[in-house]
Amino acid sequence: xxxxxxxxxxxxxxxxxxxxxxxxxxxxxxxxxxxxxxxxxxxxxxxxxxxxxxxxxxxxxxxxxxxxxxxxxxxxxxxxxxxxxxxxxxxxxxxxxxxxxxxxxxxxxxx
Amino acid sequence: xxxxxxxxxxxxxxxxxxxxxxxxxxxxxxxxxxxxxxxxxxxxxxxxxxxxxxxxxxxxxxxxxxxxxxxxxxxxxxxxxxxxxxxxxxxxxxxxxxxxxxxxxxxxxx
Numbered sequence: 056x057x058x059x060x061x062x063x064x065x066x067x068x069x070x071x072x073x074x075x076x077x078x079x080x081x082x083x084x085x086x087x088x089x090x091x092x093x094x095x096x097x098x099x100x101x102x103x104x105x106x107x108x109x110x111x112x113x114x115x116x117x118x119x120x121x122x123x124x125x126x127x128x129x130x131x132x133x134x135x136x137x138x139x140x141x142x143x144x145x146x147x148x149x150x151x152x153x154x155x156x157x158x159x160x161x162x163x164x165x166x
Numbered sequence: 167x168x169x170x171x172x173x174x175x176x177x178x179x180x181x182x183x184x185x186x187x188x189x190x191x192x193x194x195x196x197x198x199x200x201x202x203x204x205x206x207x208x209x210x211x212x213x214x215x216x217x218x219x220x221x222x223x224x225x226x227x228x229x230x231x232x233x234x235x236x237x238x239x240x241x242x243x244x245x246x247x248x249x250x251x252x253x254x255x256x257x258x259x260x261x262x263x264x265x266x267x268x269x270x271x272x273x274x275x276x
Contacts, residue, residue, distance in 0.1 A: 056225070064206070087263050098256050098267030099209070144208055152197055152260055153224070156208035
């Protein structure tokens with residue numbers, strides 16, 4: 056099955072700086088890669104996703120890049136704000152809409 | 167729209183007790199999922215249902231059973247709870263790729 060590894064497990068950044076989270080996956084057949092944000096006491100919520108036919112996708116301050124050859128993808132948050140503090144999960148879809156998740160990254164934005 | 171709802175929000179059980187976690191969605195999605203979330207391990211799929219009337223095992227199905235009662239509802243049952251099942255349980259639904267998650271049930275088994 057699919058194996059997704061995520062780094063780092065914790066990330067502390069100064070407000071206004073950028074944050075980068077990296078994930079690798081094992082199944083070369085995976086073709087959908089979402090990122091979820093989970094705030095304290097809530098369920099995960101999709102913030103951005105990318106498909107295998109695209110190398111990069113942006114949505115305001117967040118962007119995701121995908122390197123299918125190397126089987127890794129990354130989340131970039133620019134101009135971080137206190138409300139960006141949360142746990143972020145990457146995932147890869149192997150088949151039948153089943154997602155395999157990374158272990159999560161706890162992001163803390165320092166004011 | 168309420169999206170995905172889960173009951174209860176919190177539950178404490180003794181070892182060997184049984185309980186059912188309820189999940190409902192009002193988005194007319196075909197697929198529904200049950201995950202457990204443990205510290206440092208992300209979300210792991212317990213069971214999923216690709217459509218009404220079908221269920222399949224995920225990564226960690228042992229100790230659990232599910233019922234897809236109708237298109238809206240997907241329940242998770244613990245027949246004989248064990249301390250290793252202490253976790254936060256999330257239900258999700260999807261129509262295509264994007265999964266929508268409920269608020270979770272925090273379960274403690276003593």
